[in-house]
Amino acid sequence: MSILELTNVSGGYGEVDILHGVSLQIARGELVVVIGPNGAGKSTAMKAVFGLLRLSGGTINLDGEDITGMEPAQVVRKGVCYVPQTNNVFPTLSVEENLEMGAYIREDDFRPRLQEIYQIFPPLREKRKQKVGFLSGGQRQMVAMGKALMLEPRILLLDEPTAGLSPIYRNQIFDIVKDINDSGIPILMVEQNAKQSLAVADRGYVLVDGQNRTDGNGLELLADPEIAEMFLGG
Secondary structure, rough: EEEEEEEEEEEEEOEEEEEEEEEEEOOOEEEEEOOOOOOHHHHHHHHHOOOOEEEEEEEEEEEEOOOOOOHHHHHOOOOEEEOOOOOOOOOEEEEEHHHHHHHOOOOOHHHHHHHHHHHHHHHHHHHOOOEHHHHHHHHHHHHHHHHHOOOOOOOEEOOOOOOOHHHHHHHHHHHHHHHHHHOOEEEEEEEHHHHHHHOOOOEEEEEEEEEEEEEEHHHHHHHHHHHHHOOOOO
16 A cells, blocks of 8 residues: 555646656655656745645545645654655754754654664764754765654655755765665655666656656666667767
8 A cells, every 4th residue: 555645637837737747756765756847846846745835636645634734743653754855954053953953743752762873874863963054065965864753654755855966966965875774664755866866766757748657666767768868968
């Protein structure tokens, strides 16, 4: 059974629809990547799940429950955590304070989870007292992901987690994403880096002009000549 399913979802901003009948499905334990050209609706589809979009049609189901049109605060309490591409940390707070903010709706003792986050992201333990605004882009992305993981989500949404990062940090983030998924957390990830993201993904979807273009196994999509021409330079 799918943990998350979008069926014929349409919607956008103001009066303009960006999505035109998009359908996505993420099974338990899967790492699913959404790729496509700029303006294809990749990030918009993710925002639709998180309740940040005006919907004009379709349904969104989380583990069989209809969450279509729910407010973001409700979606979080259902176990969906979303890491946007930008503005995803509190730069004037320390690393540890950022992580603690991620546990804001937990009513139990979150300190054991904090130690687990430091095990996932070792550089953050060393810099736990440092203000996030002084960290590198890769380290800030680790903070953003760690903050989301503090809630032990049922599914994690990542919007272009490697955007603007150096090759070293980009490789580290992809390795960490795979480790998080291997721990049992399903992940829906939007990425511009088609080659690396499809290489680690169980499945991938290609969106073009706000519509499904194709989907399939990650490695199969990598080997598809059309996908190679569109995203991998032929």
